[in-house]
Amino acid sequence: MEGDYAAADLGAESLYFLPLGGTGEIGMNLNLYGHKGAWLMVDLGITFADGRLPGIDVLMPDSLFIEERREDLAGLVLTHAHEDHIGAVPYLWPMLRCPVYATRFTAALLRRKLAEFGLLDEVPLTEVPLSGQFSVGPFEIELITLTHSIPEPNAVVIRTGAGTVLHTGDWKLDPDPLVGDNYDELRLKALAEEDVLAMVGDSTNAMVPGEAGSxxxxxxxxxxxxxxxxxxxxxxxxxxxxxxxxxxxxxxxxxxxxxxxxxxxxxxxxxxxxxxxxxxxxxxxxxxxxxxxxxxxxxxxxxxxxxxxxxxxxxxxxxxxxxxxxxxxxxxxxxxxxxxxxxxxxxxxxxxxxxxxxxxxxDDRDHDIHVSGHPGREELIQMYQWVRPRVAVPVHGEPRHLAAHAQIAKECQVPQQIVARNGAMIQLAPGEARIVDQVPAGRLAYEGRRLLPLNSPVVKSRQKMVFNGAAAVTVVLDERGQLDGDPEISTAGLFEPQEEREELEELDRAVRDAVRRLGKRERRDDMAVEEVVGQAVRRTVNRLLGKKPVTMVHVIRFE
The missing domain is CATH 3.40.50.10710 (Metallo-hydrolase/oxidoreductase)
Known part of the structure; x- marks a missing residue:
């Protein structure tokens, strides 16, 4: 059954990587590592919706897979304080209820977010030092300081009995970052002596030649x-x-x-x-x-x-x-x-x-007044030369970015490159790394103080109303199932005020004709009446405007 493979095989010799957000897209990062009966989460972020999702501002990964296994979730490690890495914590933590680990600046920003949600005293947040080392279940964690466009970005070294992984987070190699510590070149170089199994890394600027700049x-x-x-x-x-x-x-x-x-x-x-x-x-x-x-x-x-x-x-x-x-x-x-x-x-x-x-x-079209926070091609090459992993797993990028990153790793003679998407269960160890399963992965929308799947009927009907308008019809039927009075019809987002009266009269005729054509049995079936009236309204509006509005029909009977 989908998703059961990893749940049944988190042994001492096994190590899995499972992205549920941020792989195949930029934003909404949610990464899971599975080993020895436990899961480790790295980052839990959001992205912002656009005009295609009316009434929705915030999107985040669907965490159902790990919610169903939350007893095995050892903890959440946050790499840095950007919204696409920490923004979903206040929304999803109540379903996960795991310990959270972050460095000082990230913890300070997260505390303010948790306070807004009334969670400040509930979430067990551990502040860890820069370059800190700590344990989360069977995972031994070391933070390595990098540079980025925010203070305290950390690469996460994840050591297990099945192998060591470098999860880079977001980074670049800024020789003069101005705020915060410089990147820890010595620790990065030292990883080569540990026979790093895999590097899971930022792909945002894999298509950009050169370096990000200082x-x-x-x-x-x-x-x-x-x-x-x-x-x-x-x-x-x-x-x-x-x-x-x-x-x-x-x-x-x-x-x-x-x-x-x-x-x-x-x-x-x-x-x-x-x-x-x-x-x-x-x-x-x-x-x-x-x-x-x-x-x-x-x-x-x-x-x-x-x-x-x-x-x-x-x-x-x-x-x-x-x-x-x-x-x-x-x-x-x-x-x-x-x-x-x-x-x-x-x-x-x-x-x-x-x-x-x-x-x-x-702006930066005429002046060099901005530099990216993500590594260009030369920086990616430098990182691979330092770390020398056996497997490259590009993340944090759209498909074209992931493919470009994988090509760089190949040119750097990394033996294996795995290009995956959200939901791909990657077995890193034992044996050759490979995708072994596909688990459900999707998006959640924060809508009206609630979380809904992006394919929810609420979201879909909202989209349809915005782009196609809406119509509501009330018909009153007598004991014989015939119209008792005029249908009540109202519309939204369809007709200009000066044309509405004439168009509503046409809709009125269409509704009357639809009810008149019903057989005796159908007249006594509210669902049948709703269906034919709705079809009549949609067909008429489509003929007049080329739109198929969301249509609501109410049937009232007097018997």
């Missing part, structure tokens, strides 16, 4: 750009990129400006960073009420909203409806971030709104 280079370029601006400046970047926040703060000081933070997540990240020992020694931030007391060329706004999020601070500035802060003609917005695939349209709409307001736009 945060120190961004600081130099931002300084050059901002020093030439003469009015108020807003800088939009990912709030989680603490090194970028520090860069903006230092550049502001060097160019004679004071910083004002805009956006809830910006304030939250800064609080966590300061609490964890980062962002030290800067001038006090301006409050929103203070900035108008300073000349415009002495103010810098550090904003959320670089991806065009409609409720973020930058969109409110673009629309001119921020309650306390405004941008004027001749001010500038600096986008120090990359475009996340899928956000292109939202970002263009935002930038067009800013341009129409007379605000200058500066």
């Amino acid at each position: 945060e120190s280079e961004v600081r130099e370029h931002l300084r050059a750009v901002i020093s030439g601006l003469k009015q108020r400046v807003a800088v939009a970047c990912f709030a989680s990129n603490v090194a970028r926040l520090e860069t903006v703060i230092r550049v502001a000081e060097e160019t004679g400006r004071r910083v004002c933070l805009l956006g809830r997540s910006m304030h939250r990240i800064v609080e966590c960073a300061e609490e964890s020992g980062y962002l030290k020694g800067h001038a006090p931030f301006l409050s929103e009420d203070e900035i108008d007391y300073l000349p415009r060329d002495e103010v810098m706004l550090l904003c959320t909203g670089s991806q065009g999020e409609p409720r973020a601070a930058l969109w409110r500035l673009a629309r001119g409806d921020h309650p306390t802060v405004a941008l004027d003609r001749g001010d500038a917005v600096v986008f120090s971030s990359r475009v996340i695939p899928g956000n292109e349209t939202k970002i263009l709409e935002l930038q067009n709104a800013l341009v129409e307001a007379g605000i200058d736009i500066i």
Whole structure:
């Protein structure tokens, strides 16, 4: 039976890897390792929905496989604090109820999330030191410090009796990260002496030649750009990129400006960073009420909203409806971030709104004011040369990224490469690594304070209503099953007001004709009446508009 193989074979000589999220896609990371009767989870993240899922903001992996085995779940290790690695913890932990392990900064951010869900006192969260070593069930864990676009990214060395795995998490090799420790080259090189069984690694930039670049280079370029601006400046970047926040703060000081933070997540990240020992020694931030007391060329706004999020601070500035802060003609917005695939349209709409307001736009198309947090091809090659695993398992990428990563591993003479998708049960040991099973893997949507499968009838009907409209019909039947009065028909998202009366009359005729054609037995069957009335409405609307609306029919009888 599907999924039973691994459950029956988690012996002392066996080691399995099972991705339930983040493999075949970017985001929603959920990785499982199985050994000696236990499971270890690495990361538990979310992604954000787009306009194709109306009313839904957050998506996450379907964790049903491990929920059904939660008695065997030894713990959850978090590699770093990005939403696609920790964001699902408050939503899914109540179904998992396992210990959680994280370093200081990640733990600080997670505690705030848990508090919002009323879980702060329930979740057993253990804060572990950088480069820490600890046990989780039969798994011996060592953290190796790397660099990324957030403080304290960790590779996870997972040692078992069946072999050792390096789970890289998100990383790059930044020689001058500015905030936090540098990557631990010595520990990475030392892994080659351990005969590492497998490296499970980040594939995001496997198609990008060269290296990601250093945060120190961004600081130099931002300084050059901002020093030439003469009015108020807003800088939009990912709030989680603490090194970028520090860069903006230092550049502001060097160019004679004071910083004002805009956006809830910006304030939250800064609080966590300061609490964890980062962002030290800067001038006090301006409050929103203070900035108008300073000349415009002495103010810098550090904003959320670089991806065009409609409720973020930058969109409110673009629309001119921020309650306390405004941008004027001749001010500038600096986008120090990359475009996340899928956000292109939202970002263009935002930038067009800013341009129409007379605000200058500066982004990485013309200036080197952003670097990626993920390894380019040369960095991947370097990692394989250091670690020298026997098996490469690309994760954290779409199919094209995984294939490119596997090719790099092959060129680096890694003996085996396994390209898989969410739900693929990979047996790493004993014997040759291979996919041995496929378990259910899907997505959950957070909708109206509840979790629903993405294929839920609620989600599907919501999508259909948004794209096709809706119609509701009430028919009253007498004791003979004939219409008693006019049908009551209402629609949403179908007709323009000036045409609605005429179109409703046509729907009325279609409903009457449908009821009239029913046989005596069908007239006494509510389901039969609902079916033919619904069909009549959908066919009529399809003929008029080319749409097939969601149709609700209510039958009332007087006998």
